[in-house]
Amino acid sequence: MNRKTGIFFKSFFYVLMIVVFIYFSDQDSLAQTSENSRTFLNAIRLYREGQFKPAADEFLKIAQTGVRNGKLFYNLGNTYLKIGKLGHSILWYERALKLIPNDPDLKFNLNFARTLVKDKREEQRPPLLNVLFFWQDLFSEKSIQWIAIISNMVFWLILASYLSPIPSLKTATSVKVFKYLSLAIALVFSLTAFYQYFAKRYINYGIILPEKVSVRSGLTETATELFLLHSGTKVKIERQDRDYYRIYFSRDKIGWLKKTHAAMI
Amino acid sequence: MKRFVPFLIIFFISTGYNDSADAIEVTAQADKLRLSSQEALTLTITVTDAEGTVDTSSIEDFKVLGQGTSTSVQIINGQVSRKSTHRYTLLPLKEGTLHIPPLQVEVDGKNYMTNDIQVTVSDTPDETSGKSDHATSPELYLEAEISDASPFVGQQIVYTFRLLTAVNIANASFQPPAFEGFSSREIEPHKTYKKVVGQKTYHVEEVNYVLIPVKTGPLVIQPALLNCRLFTKRDQDPFSFGSAFDNPFFRSRTTQKFLRTKSLPVEVKPLPPFKGQGKFSGLVGQFSITSTVEKDVFHVGDSTTLNIIITGTGNIMDAKTPDIDLPDAFKVYEDKPEEKIKIDHQGYSGSKTFRLALVGVTAGDFNIEPVRLTYFNTDKKQYETGESSPIHLSIRPSLQKDTLEVVSADKMENTKVFKKKVTFTGRDILPLKEKMDALENQETISFGWFFVLLLSPALLYGILWTSVRITRKKDDPAIIMAERVETALKAARKSTNDPDKLLSYLYRALISAVLAKGGMKGESLTYSETETILQQNGISSQTAKEVTMLLMRIDSIRYGGEEKNPEFLKDLLQKIQKMIERLR
Structure with missing residues (x-):
């Protein structure tokens, strides 16, 4: 076997390995999808029959496989609300809101669930950046990212067209308008997307899960109880230390609670 | 190592x-x-x-x-x-x-x-452990009771929790029950008093809650919990008699105590079906209704206020505006109801006042029929209907000479539609999302990928721009001539002492600049060619003429025998440099 033949067989072997890997990984993914479909249909049947607890377990199984879908999270919110677990319900609705912020059913159900929360919402001054990026709630995170990428691509394509030998492209008014429009959109949406990445990393919100929770002055069960929060209340999680979260409810209501008593959105 | x-x-x-x-x-x-x-x-x-x-x-x-x-x-x-x-x-x-x-x-x-x-x-204390709060610490125990174990749905009851102590305790932490199936509200302030049970005097802390059952059937009020530290006496040290530390404070130690009350079963009865006339208001308790009017004689265009006051004990806060039968002689404006509700050991009580401003439209005498309120009387366990007294109103004609303009639709009185705010008649959530797209992953793009996708078009553009520049540089006449302009200018600046060379370089620089503008190669141009090239490439005819004048000036100095004054040549060099800048 000469050297060229050796290289050929080696290359063929690597390509074959890649194809086999892709094939099997696809098979796994297909099998998972099929299993999820069965679980999903079963969960819907259980919900219709009024068996909300098993339905919630089924929906949760799908979520635990790594599926991040606003509609799935919405269904989890509905099911937990039917069980009477208000905290879990609002948690999943809030998670869904990040993915499908304009869904009218979600807004309706979340508003309904919020009316059941015992704690009256006190002022929670939104971060300045939240005010600046007020339009971010109109689009899902994914939409914002793709709008930024595509408009940015359009802007650079227009610039690239200037390099072509057709001089009229440079001077055409419509091309100029598109150039500035795409640049403006790209800037606005890229900044929004960067802010969202920042917020996801550094600004965390959580939902109180148990019926009633004592917020304490320190990181022990014997620390002074400062105030009580109830299931479904949304709090800002400022930081975490051992088994505790330091939470911010309003300007004068800050304290520590156990990590198991709140879940991050 | x-x-x-x-x-x-x-x-x-x-x-x-x-x-x-x-x-x-x-x-x-x-x-x-x-x-x-x-x-x-x-x-x-x-x-x-x-x-x-x-x-x-x-x-x-x-x-x-x-x-x-x-x-x-x-x-x-x-x-x-x-x-x-x-x-x-x-x-x-x-x-x-x-x-x-x-x-x-x-x-x-x-x-x-x-x-x-x-x-x-x-239920009984474990014999093996030998511990029971009642058995070993009768000096400290809890009580819990409710005022009515079989209320109707919507009827308020009072839950009472008592802590009876005959010893000192510290760090007491009370956790009330969750009151599932009830809406609850704590009554403040808490009661504190002394009570003698048997031979002992107890200090009693009493906490009360008003509960309103919101669903029927058997409900359970879960135990209330108390966690505290109990001071217990140590055995007296026989050798410490007379010591400064021989007092109850130094002779005691504390032990942790957890106490709980019993669960309290509550059988919530549904309200019997309402078979009377009219509409059930949803109020449960004891209520009465009255109505008053600010003034009963007024003129067309003036207004008076009709007050409907519901007073009583029970879920008064749930009272809605009663149905009031008003003659068409009034325009009606409803005001926000005023609530004066207190909460005490009897539960919620007070009044809710509904105010309507009536503006007279037609003169005459009118009667406002009694306003009826049907509620469920929890004492009598039956529905009762209270009503306010009728009100007589007299509307006099307007005092103004001009008749009041009352705009009405042509013969449309019988089809008049009163618009009302749409309110919920039931509350529930919207259904599940059953399409299979709920299983698609809506994962967002990771920060790294987002950054790469955002930067890559700029990077590709950069590569494209560089390659275009490189390829164009080789054979683009505009670039070649532009380079020639730079070379000629540089040489001209160095040849200020040699007028002939200087003029030759200036001529070449200017001609090259014109050719670069036109995107063509060459060595010389006529004046008319120069003007044509410049004008075809967006240069104004005025500027084109100025360029031609400069070229003529150079030619006349070079070939016309004019004196080659160094100052004049320096000035010419500057003028040509500025012109070349303008042409770029």
């Missing part, structure tokens, strides 16, 4: 951890498996060779109170082992065989489950 010692230590320690990382063990252990309903047990969850987060939310049969977490590290024969221990106090919420389900412990993103534990809780 000494340099390697720290690395070896780190290696051995890390090896020890790595070996043990695979052997993470999570166990749950209760300190007792049989106990009375008045006792608490301690649940210890041990995580070996790691630190974890325990989720106790699945424990439903017990009230869970955390005691704390401790971590210990042991090094035996070079092997490092860690153990973190989480302790919880569990208070049973009912009697029977209770269940501590497997608890989820999260360790470094992985979930482990503890073992399942069954605990038997009896």
Whole structure:
């Protein structure tokens, strides 16, 4: 076997390995999808029959496989609300809101669930950046990212067209308008997307899960109880230390609670 | 060798951890498996060779109170082992065989489950433990009662919790029941008084809640819990007689106490079906209705205020605007209702006033029929209807000479539609989303990929721009001529002492600049060619003429025998430089 033949067989072997890997990984993914479909249909049947607890377990199984879908999270919110677990319900609705912020059913159900929360919402001054990026709630995170990428691509394509030998492209008014429009959109949406990445990393919100929770002055069960929060209340999680979260409810209501008593959105 | 010692230590320690990382063990252990309903047990969850987060939310049969977490590290024969221990106090919420389900412990993103534990809780104190709050500490006990164990739905009842103490306690922490199935409100202030039971005088702390059942059927008010430290006397030291420390404070020690009340069953009865006339207001309790009017004689265009006042005890806050039959002679404007509701040991009571501004439209005498209010009387256990007294109103013609303009639709009175705000008649959530697209992953783009996708068009553009520049440079006449302009200008600046050379370079620079503008190669141009090239490439005819004039000037100096004054030539050099800048 000469050297060229050796290289050929080696290359063929690597390509074959890649194809086999892709094939099997696809098979796994297909099998998972099929299993999820069965679980999903079963969960819907259980919900219709009024068996909300098993339905919630089924929906949760799908979520635990790594599926991040606003509609799935919405269904989890509905099911937990039917069980009477208000905290879990609002948690999943809030998670869904990040993915499908304009869904009218979600807004309706979340508003309904919020009316059941015992704690009256006190002022929670939104971060300045939240005010600046007020339009971010109109689009899902994914939409914002793709709008930024595509408009940015359009802007650079227009610039690239200037390099072509057709001089009229440079001077055409419509091309100029598109150039500035795409640049403006790209800037606005890229900044929004960067802010969202920042917020996801550094600004965390959580939902109180148990019926009633004592917020304490320190990181022990014997620390002074400062105030009580109830299931479904949304709090800002400022930081975490051992088994505790330091939470911010309003300007004068800050304290520590156990990590198991709140879940991050 | 000494340099390697720290690395070896780190290696051995890390090896020890790595070996043990695979052997993470999570166990749950209760300190007792049989106990009375008045006792608490301690649940210890041990995580070996790691630190974890325990989720106790699945424990439903017990009230869970955390005691704390401790971590210990042991090094035996070079092997490092860690153990973190989480302790919880569990208070049973009912009697029977209770269940501590497997608890989820999260360790470094992985979930482990503890073992399942069954605990038997009896109503009577456990003989083996020999502990009972009543048996051993009759000087401290709890009471809980409700004012009515079989109320109607919507009827308010009062829940009373009492703490009776004949000894000193400290750090008392009270946890009221969740009151599931009720809307609850605490009555403040709390009551404090003394009470004699048998031979003992107790200090009583009483806390009351108003409860309104919101659903029918059997409900259970779960136990209220009290956690405190109880001062107990130490045996007196025979040798400390007369000591300054021989007083009750220094002779006592404290012990932790958990107490709970009994669960209270409540049978909530549905309201009987309403068969009377009119509409049931939804009020449950004792109520009355009255109506008053600010003035009963007024003129067309003037207004008066009609007050409908509902007073009573019960869910007064739920009162809605009653149906009022008003003649068409008025325009009606409804005001926001005014509530004066207090909460005391009898429950909610007070009044709610509905105000309507009536503007007279037609002169005449009119009667406002009595306003009726149907409510459920919890004392008589039946529906009752109260009504206000009728009101007579007299509207006089307008005092103004001009008749009041009352705009009305042509003969449309009979089809008049009163618009009302749409209100909810029932509350529920919207249904599930059943399409299979709920299984598609809507994962957002990771920050790294987003950054790459955002930057890559700019990068590609950069590559494209560079390659275009490189390829164009080789054969683009505009670039070649532009370079020639730079070379000629540079040479001209160096030849200020040699007028002939200077003029020759200036001519070449200017001609090259014109040719560069036109995108063509060449050495010389006529004046008319120069003007044509410039004008065809967007240069104004004025500027083109100025260029031609400069060229003529150079030619006339070079070939016309004009004196080559150095100052004049410097000035010419500057003018040509400026012109070339303008042409770029």
